[in-house]
């Protein structure tokens with residue numbers, strides 16, 4: 001037995017020229033299928049020399065702009081129309097996407113905390129391991145498409161992270177700007193360990209992320225932002241020969257370059273109750289402004305607890321759910337760079 005190679009296999013050759021639809025086969029022996037497996041869809045489109053881009057959606061199973069935009073791209077992009085390679089995985093956590101849940105129903109794992117994975121781990125860990133061992137080494141750039149899912153809502157942004165390698169960081173920043181989202185954000189993560197983002201960056205490759213909308217649905221606008229962003233990124237890396245479409249080209253204000261100077265940008269609940277949003281996304285706030293308040297249904301005499309902005313800026317993310325608990329995300333404030 002080879003105990004170093006992934007237990008996951010691909011039905012297509014990721015090094016072959018041409019367009020190939022196939023699956024990653026993840027062994028999944030279970031009560032209702034003794035010798036069963038999960039078949040996770042993947043498309044590889046390759047045409048000679050050039051940059052290789054990995055496009056992933058459905059890292060969380062209740063975020064839909066990525067899967068929709070990438071399924072459409074997988075149907076329409078042909079090898080003759082590109083230079084280099086595009087690897088498309090519309091549903092990275094495929095069992096979670098089929099279940100409409102953030103986490104996998106098989107093992108309860110958050111795919112974006114599962115990297116670099118384990119060859120003999122649960123289904124999510126085996127997927128992460130294969131991506132880490134067999135796909136990331138091929139990629140020059142990775143775009144992982146997220147939105148808020150059922151519990152969060154974001155003002156659409158593309159993002160990059162501050163990383164030690166200034167040259168790679170600058171290239172990631174330029175790629176993020178090329179995406180052309182309404183907001184371009186230098187993002188501070190609350191919990192970066194185990195993320196696909198972190199693994200890509202530690203390999204010295206370019207990572208671009210995005211949070212396009214949320215609420216466990218999509219809108220025509222959030223899907224359009226995603227589709228334009230994907231094509232803009234393919235054009236930026238000269239994989240397709242197209243003129244990028246900027247916000248201004250669409251008659252919108254130019255992308256707002258923003259950042260999150262410290263953890264004061266996040267509002268986290270210290271209470272369990274019913275959350276009332278007092279200001280909406282894209283509104284400006286001053287430090288100390290009330291952003292929302294938690295009400296207590298079981299103690300009607302009790303005043304609600306007001307949550308205030310920790311700094312001046314713009315509210316670009318908020319909870320979508322109303323029934324909040326201690327430790328839940330309530331909001332996120334970014335400032336112009």
Ligand SMILES: [Zn+2]
Nearest residue numbers: 060063146147
């Ligand atoms: Zn997500």
